[in-house]
Every structure is written in structure tokens, then in C-alpha cells.
Amino acid sequence: MNQNRRNIAVLGSTGSIGRQTLDIIAEYPDLFRAWLLVANSSADLLIGQARQFRPHMVIIAQEQYGDYVRDALSGTGIEVATGSEAIAQAVTAAEIDTVVTAMVGYSGLESTIASIQSGKRIALANKETLVVAGELIERLLQEHSDSVLYPVDSEHGAFYQCLVGERREDVERLMLTASGGPFRTVPAERLPQVTAADALKHPNWSMGAKITIDSATMMNKGFEMIEARWLFGIEPRDIEIVVHPQSIVHSMVAFKDGSVKAQLGLPDMHLPIRYALGLPDGRLASACRKMTIEDMVTLTFERPDFDKFPLLRTAYAAARQGGTVPCVMNAANEIAVASFLQDKIRFTDIYTIVEKTIEQSPLVEHPTYEDYVASNADARCRASHLVDELMINNKRLK
Numbered sequence: 001m002n003q004n005r006r007n008i009a010v011l012g013s014t015g016s017i018g019r020q021t022l023d024i025i026a027e028y029p030d031l032f033r034a035w036l037l038v039a040n041s042s043a044d045l046l047i048g049q050a051r052q053f054r055p056h057m058v059i060i061a062q063e064q065y066g067d068y069v070r071d072a073l074s075g076t077g078i079e080v081a082t083g084s085e086a087i088a089q090a091v092t093a094a095e096i097d098t099v100v101t102a103m104v105g106y107s108g109l110e111s112t113i114a115s116i117q118s119g120k121r122i123a124l125a126n127k128e129t130l131v132v133a134g135e136l137i138e139r140l141l142q143e144h145s146d147s148v149l150y151p152v153d154s155e156h157g158a159f160y161q162c163l164v165g166e167r168r169e170d171v172e173r174l175m176l177t178a179s180g181g182p183f184r185t186v187p188a189e190r191l192p193q194v195t196a197a198d199a200l201k202h203p204n205w206s207m208g209a210k211i212t213i214d215s216a217t218m219m220n221k222g223f224e225m226i227e228a229r230w231l232f233g234i235e236p237r238d239i240e241i242v243v244h245p246q247s248i249v250h251s252m253v254a255f256k257d258g259s260v261k262a263q264l265g266l267p268d269m270h271l272p273i274r275y276a277l278g279l280p281d282g283r284l285a286s287a288c289r290k291m292t293i294e295d296m297v298t299l300t301f302e303r304p305d306f307d308k309f310p311l312l313r314t315a316y317a318a319a320r321q322g323g324t325v326p327c328v329m330n331a332a333n334e335i336a337v338a339s340f341l342q343d344k345i346r347f348t349d350i351y352t353i354v355e356k357t358i359e360q361s362p363l364v365e366h367p368t369y370e371d372y373v374a375s376n377a378d379a380r381c382r383a384s385h386l387v388d389e390l391m392i393n394n395k396r397l398k
Contacts, residue, residue: 007035007056007095008277009085009120011111012102013049014042014043014206017125017152020269021100022049028284032277037094037362038087038103038111038139041065047072054078056095057085061107064233066180087111092118098277104210105334106376109133113369116140116147123140123276125152127220128225132327133372134230137337151231156226158263159251166255175252175260176224177244178304179204181215184245188308191347192341196341205248205293213337217350218304223316229319236319241312243302248295266291310351318358323365325358332357332381339387349390357383377391 004260008025012018013034025032034053039046050073050367052057057079057203066082074079081090087108091099098125099115100110107127115122118142124130130137141147151157155176183191199216200209207215214220225239242252247267247283254260265271271289278284306313311333318325336353339345345353360382364371 003053005031005033006097006277008032009036009038009091009096009099009115010034010102011038011091011100011103011108012040012047012125013037014039014045015102015104016211016272017102017269018100021102021123021241021273021277022053024274024284025053025072025271027286033163036093038105038108039091041114043069044056052080056089057081059083059090061087062126079301084110086201088114091120091333098104098123098273100273100277101359104128104208106132106330109372112137113140116144116149117226117316119146122338123146123152123273124149125273126152127223128330129226131223131330132284132376133367133369134226134326136369136372140231146341149231150279151223151227152267152269152272152276153227154265154267154272156228156253159228159253159273161249161275162253162261163232164279166253166261167232170255170257171238172256173240174228174232174243175254176221176228176239177247177249177301178218178221178241179215179247180243180245180302180304183216183219184243188305191308192346195239196343199340206207207269207341209341210334210337212256213340213350214333218309218353219311219315219333219350221304222312222318223330225315226319227239241304243304245299246299247301248291249301264291264296273364309387311354314351314355314358321363323363324367324371325363326363327367327372327375328358328361328379329354332377332383335380335383338390345387345390346394349387349394352390353383356386372381 010018010021025034034055036057037055038059041062061274063082070080082224091111091114098121101112102125105128108129112129200212202212249262252262274284316327332354336350361379
């Protein structure tokens with residue numbers, strides 16, 4: 001056994017990013033070992049991953065599946081635990097080198113904090129962590145300088161690569177690319193009638209349901225703007241969103257001398273994951289299909305429609321206000337997206353729920369971790385009430 005292998009904790013191993021991370025671990029068995037696998041509720045898939053990768057430990061967050069997973073892995077020597085507290089505790093294990101945070105939404109915050117406090121390398125695929133608590137995460141990274149955070153999002157991985165060797169004071173703005181989602185060319189008046197099935201048909205990327213809906217509303221791009229603000233120390237006003245339907249240019253950096261650097265690649269999340277796992281030692285070679293000149297024949301760019309996708313404007317306003325506002329925005333969006341996927345509300349009701357929840361929620365300007373927890377819980381309650389009201393009103397309109 002190679003004693004120099006990195007032990008990897010994959011939080012959210014059954015999701016899209018988690019599965020692709022395991023692809024790369026399997027591709028480089030001499031470099032990486034899956035030491036810890038964490039899933040929310042996909043017990044059967046977690047069991048299959050555990051049997052294939054033989055980690056030291058697996059955790060299923062939903063405790064009702066704990067006995068089922070334990071029974072299935074009995075005799076394998078793999079430790080099984082349940083619950084969110086177990087996740088936050090497990091990532092602190094001295095054996096773990098790198099934590100891939102691919103859990104969906106707010107649920108990734110506690111374990112990311114624990115990873116920073118225990119000095120881990122973090123491959124961050126959970127953008128909501130920085131959306132919800134960017135100020136706190138930035139402070140913790142300063143306090144725990146042995147911990148380092150690498151972005152896994154394709155856009156932020158692109159920024160990272162474009163900024164290598166550059167002075168931050170030479171940067172004029174970040175140009176954050178967006179595919180435009182499935183409704184880029186759909187007239188705004190048709191959006192109230194689109195279904196979850198329509199919204200889940202992303203033109204370029206294969207992602208989980210929640211992030212695909214966020215792409216359809218372009219809330220995902222608002223989240224990524226806030227994430228970039230904290231990752232690279234750039235003010236929101238200097239982060240420009242650019243619609244690029246081909247998803248070949250993953251993002252660009254404009255410099256004060258007038259030059260622009262761009263990072264290009266096929267729309268495949270294996271690329272940014274592989275890059276983040278390879279840091280700081282270098283790029284990991286791959287046998288995957290490489291981009292050709294034919295892939296770059298047509299590259300187009302356009303400005304986003306802030307009226308058609310108002311959550312972009314909401315995200316910029318939340319970033320300017322700071323405090324607990326982005327936390328509230330994220331919580332309301334999670335409730336709204338889940339409700340849309342359950343066919344409880346219309347697509348455009350997502351906008352209403354997010355905006356009204358922010359309006360109704362109290363602001364804490366300089367929040368502690370406990371303030372974030374309280375704001376998240378309060379916003380979810382308010383957003384759920386708004387969902388109930390909209391369901392009643394929508395029935396009346398039918």
C-alpha cells in the first residue's frame with residue numbers, strides 16, 4: 001500500500017459531485033483513498049460505494065437508515081455512523097487529508113467549519129457554505145492558517161487558474177460565465193407555466209435536481225457571485241455575470257491593463273474536481289476526451305436579463321447588505337425549490353418566496369455561528385408559510 005496516498009473524505013458521495021469525485025479516486029488509486037463516505041438518505045447507493053471503495057467509515061445523515069446500512073456492511077470492517085453531529089466529528093480525524101464538501105445546501109456548513117478548525121485541505125463544492133456564512137468562513141480560515149480551501153465549481157476553478165501568478169491589485173473585475181439555463185430563450189410570460197420537468201432539462205450540464213433548478217432561475221449564478229466575493233476578495237460590484245450558452249469558457253478575469261484571461265474546457269465537472277484534488281502538486285492527467293478546435297468554432301456571449309431572472313438582482317442586493325441576509329436568501333430558496341419540485345408552487349413563485357422572506361426576516365449585521373443557525377431556521381419557517389399561502393392562492397386562480 002502506498003503510504004503517501006491522501007485520505008479523502010467525500011461528503012455527499014451519492015450526489016453528482018460525490019460520484020464524480022469517486023470516479024477520480026478510482027482513476028488514481030496510488031494517489032487517493034476514499035477514507036470517509038457521507039450520504040444523506042441514498043442508503044443503497046452508499047452501501048454499493050462502500051463495498052467498492054472500502055472506506056474506513058461511512059455515515060448516513062438520516063438516522064432512520066442507520067440499521068439498514070449497518071446490517072448491509074456487517075462483516076466488512078467498515079465503521080457506520082449516523083447523523084449530522086457524526087459528520088462534523090468524523091471530518092476532524094487525523095487520518096483525513098482532504099475533505100470534499102459536496103453536500104447540498106445549508107447542510108454543508110457545520111462540517112466545513114469543523115474541517116477548517118481541524119486544519120484540513122478542503123475541496124469546496126458546496127457554494128452555499130460561503131453564501132450563508134462567508135464572513136465567518138473567511139475569519140476561520142485566517143485563524144486556522146493550516147487549513148486551505150480550493151474551489152471545485154467550474155467557474156471558481158477557472159478564476160483560480162486565471163489568477164495563478166497574478167497580483168490581486170491588478171484585477172479589474174471577474175467575469176462569471178453562465179449557460180443561461182433551460183429558459184434562456186423562453187419568453188418571460190411563459191415562465192409561470194413551466195414545469196419541474198421543463199426546468200430539469202439543462203442544455204449542457206448533468207447535475208442534481210436542486211442545482212439544476214437554481215440554474216433555471218439563475219439563482220445559482222447569484223450564489224456563485226457571492227462565493228467568488230469571499231474566495232477571491234472581490235467586491236460584488238466588480239463581479240460581472242456573462243451568459244455564455246456553450247459553457248466552454250468557464251470564466252474570465254479582466255485586468256486593469258485591458259487584458260482578459262479565460263479558462264476553457266468541456267462542460268465536465270471531472271475537470272475542476274481533478275484540478276482541485278491535484279493541488280498544490282499539479283494537474284492530474286486524464287484519458288478523458290480533450291477539447292478540440294471544433295468545440296470552439298462558435299463561442300457567444302450576452303448580458304443576462306435581470307428582469308426575466310430577478311433573483312440575480314436579489315443576490316447582488318443580499319451581497320451588498322451582508323450579515324444574515326444571504327443566509328435568509330439561501331434558506332428561502334431551498335424551501336422554494338423543494339416546493340416547486342413537489343409541484344406545490346409555480347416556477348415564478350420561487351422569486352416571490354425568496355424576496356418576501358428576505359423582506360420579512362430580521363437582519364443581524366455581524367452574525368455568529370449561532371446567529372446563522374437561528375436565521376436559517378427562522379427563514380425556513382417564514383418561507384414555508386409563504387408556500388402554504390401561495391398554494392391556496394394558486395388554487396383559487398385555477
